[in-house]
Amino acid sequence: xxxxxxxxxxxxxxxxxxxxxxxxxxxxxxxxxxxxxxxxxxxxxxxxxxxxxxxxxxxxxxxxxxxxxxxxxxxxxxxxxxxxxxxxxxxxxxxxxxxxxxxxxxxxxxxxxxxxxxxxxxxxxxxxxxxxxxxxxxxxxxxxxxxxxxxxxxxxxxxxxxxxxxxxxxxxxxxxxxxxxxxxxxxxxxxxxxxxxxxxxxxxxxxxxxxxxxxxxxxxxxxxxxxxxxxxxxxxxxxxxxxxxxxxxxxxxxxxxxxxxxxxxxxxxxxxxxxxxxxxxxxxxxxxxxxxxxxxxxxxxxxxxxxxxxxxxxxxxxx
Amino acid sequence: xxxxxxxxxxxxxxxxxxxxxxxxxxxxxxxxxxxxxxxxxxxxxxxxxxxxxxxxxxxxxxxxxxxxxxxxxxxxxxxxxxxxxxxxxxxxxxxxxxxxxxxxxxxxxxxxxxxxxxxxxxxxxxxxxxxxxxxxxxxxxxxxxxxxxxxxxxxxxxxxxxxxxxxxxxxxxx
Numbered sequence: 001x002x003x004x005x006x007x008x009x010x011x012x013x014x015x016x017x018x019x020x021x022x023x024x025x026x027x028x029x030x031x032x033x034x035x036x037x038x039x040x041x042x043x044x045x046x047x048x049x050x051x052x053x054x055x056x057x058x059x060x061x062x063x064x065x066x067x068x069x070x071x072x073x074x075x076x077x078x079x080x081x082x083x084x085x086x087x088x089x090x091x092x093x094x095x096x097x098x099x100x101x102x103x104x105x106x107x108x109x110x111x112x113x114x115x116x117x118x119x120x121x122x123x124x125x126x127x128x129x130x131x132x133x134x135x136x137x138x139x140x141x142x143x144x145x146x147x148x149x150x151x152x153x154x155x156x157x158x159x160x161x162x163x164x165x166x167x168x169x170x171x172x173x174x175x176x177x178x179x180x181x182x183x184x185x186x187x188x189x190x191x192x193x194x195x196x197x198x199x200x201x202x203x204x205x206x207x208x209x210x211x212x213x214x215x216x217x218x219x220x221x222x223x224x225x226x227x228x229x230x231x232x233x234x235x236x237x238x239x240x241x242x243x244x245x246x247x248x249x250x251x252x253x254x255x256x257x258x259x260x261x262x263x264x265x266x267x268x269x270x271x272x273x274x275x276x277x278x279x280x281x282x283x284x285x286x287x288x289x290x291x292x293x294x295x296x297x298x299x300x301x302x303x304x305x306x307x308x309x310x311x312x313x314x315x316x317x318x319x
Numbered sequence: 320x321x322x323x324x325x326x327x328x329x330x331x332x333x334x335x336x337x338x339x340x341x342x343x344x345x346x347x348x349x350x351x352x353x354x355x356x357x358x359x360x361x362x363x364x365x366x367x368x369x370x371x372x373x374x375x376x377x378x379x380x381x382x383x384x385x386x387x388x389x390x391x392x393x394x395x396x397x398x399x400x401x402x403x404x405x406x407x408x409x410x411x412x413x414x415x416x417x418x419x420x421x422x423x424x425x426x427x428x429x430x431x432x433x434x435x436x437x438x439x440x441x442x443x444x445x446x447x448x449x450x451x452x453x454x455x456x457x458x459x460x461x462x463x464x465x466x467x468x469x470x471x472x473x474x475x476x477x478x479x480x481x482x483x484x485x486x487x488x489x490x491x492x493x
Contacts, residue, residue: 028399035403039386047436049396314386318391318392319395
C-alpha cells in the first residue's frame with residue numbers, strides 16, 4: 001500500500017503522522033526549520049514562499065497555541081490564512097466533515113491544517129482529496145484524537161537536537177498521561193526513527209496504553225527510576241477532563257507520585273532538559289520551580305514550533 | 320546527479336586566478352563601510368576568497384535564496400536549504416553581492432529581494448566569477464573577470480576541494 005503522506009513521486013504531500021516517515025524526511029524538515037528560525041529574527045519576519053496561497057485552519061477541537069503558531073507560521077510564509085471555528089458554525093448545523101472540505105476546496109484552499117477529536121480525520125480528508133484528484137491540496141494534521149500530533153513531535157525533536165545535537169546516546173523519559181496523549185505517540189515514533197538510545201515511558205498503570213512496549217519504549221511505573229540519568233524529560237499535560245473517570249484518585253496524589261519536582265529532577269543528568277507541550281498544570285504534573293527553572297526549555301519549544309511549522313508548510317506546498 | 324563529462328571545446332580558466340582578478344577589479348572601488356554577501360554555496364566560497372584577498376575586516380554575509388526563488392511552484396523547496404546569516408545592519412550600507420555564475424539573473428533577483436527584508440541598503444553591487452550571458456532579467460554585474468557563452472544544455476559548476484581550492488567543471492543538465 002502506498003504511504004498516504006507521499007505523492008506519486010515519493011515526495012511529502014501531506015503530514016498526517018510521524019509513524020512511517022523515513023528518517024531523511026524528518027531530518028530534512030528539521031534542517032529546513034533551522035533556516036526558518038533565522039527569518040523570525042529579521043526586521044521583516046516574512047518570506048514570499050507561499051504568496052497567493054490560502055491556508056485554512058480547520059479546528060474541530062479547541063486549541064489556542066497550536067492554532068496561533070500555525071497561523072503565525074503561515075503568515076510568515078506570506079500565505080493568506082483563514083481560521084474556521086467549525087465547531088460553532090457548519091458542523092453545529094449538521095454538515096459532514098467531507099462536505100465542509102468540499103466547500104473549502106471550492107473556495108480554492110491550497111492547504112488544510114486540521115485538528116479533530118476523531119483519530120484519522122486528517123487521513124480521511126487526504127484520502128478524499130486524492131479521490132477528487134486534488135493532490136495539489138495539502139493536509140497537515142494538527143492533532144487527531146489519541147492518534148498523532150506530528151508537528152508537536154517534530155518541534156520536540158527540533159528542541160532536543162538544538163540542545164543535545166545528536167540522538168544516538170540519548171535517554172529520554174516521557175512522563176504522564178500517555179494513554180490519551182497523541183504527543184507521546186508522535187514523540188515515541190520520532191525518537192525511535194531518529195535512533196534515540198532509550199525511550200522510557202512512565203505513568204500510572206491506568207494511563208499507560210497496553211502493549212506500549214511494542215512501540216520500542218521501556219515502561220517504568222516509578223518516576224524516580226524513569227528520570228534517573230536521563231538526558232531529556234518530556235512531561236505531558238494531565239488531561240483534567242479525564243480526571244472525572246476512575247483513572248486517578250486525585251490531582252494531589254498524582255503530583256505526589258508523578259509530579260516533576262526539583263528533587264526528582266536532580267536524579268537526571270545535570271544537563272538534562274525539561275520539556276512540556278503546554279498548557280501546563282503547575283502543581284499537578286510539574287512543580288513551578290522546575291517549570292521556571294534553568295533546565296526548562298518549554299518556551300523555546302514554542303518559538304521552535306513556529307519555524308518547524310513553516311518548514312512543514314513550505315515543503316508540502318512545493319510538492 | 321548530473322553526469323560530469325569533459326568538454327574539450329570549452330577551456331575553463333583557473334578559478335583561483337579568476338578570484339584574484341575579481342579582487343583587483345573591486346580593490347580600486349573599495350570603501351570602508353562595504354561588506355560582502357555571498358550566495359550559497361559557490362558565492363560564499365568566492366566571497367571568502369575575496370575577503371582574504373582584500374583583507375576586509377567585517378564579517379561576510381551569507382544568503383540562501385531558496386525561500387525567494389521564482390521556480391518554487393514548479394520545483395518545490397530546495398532539498399537542502401542553509402540558513403541565511405547577515406551578521407551586520409544592512410541599513411544605509413553598500414553591499415557587494417557575490418555569486419559564482421551570473422546566468423539568467425533570477426538568482427540575483429531573489430537575493431536582492433531577500434536583502435531588502437533585512438533593511439534598506441544604500442547600494443548593492445554585483446560581483447561574479449563568471450558571466451554566461453543569456454539574461455532573462457535586466458541585471459548586470461559590476462565586477463566580472465570572465466565572460467563566456469556556453470551551450471544552455473551545460474551547467475557551469477564551481478566546486479571547492481578539502482583544501483579550500485576552487486575549481487570549475489561542466490555538467491550536463493539533468
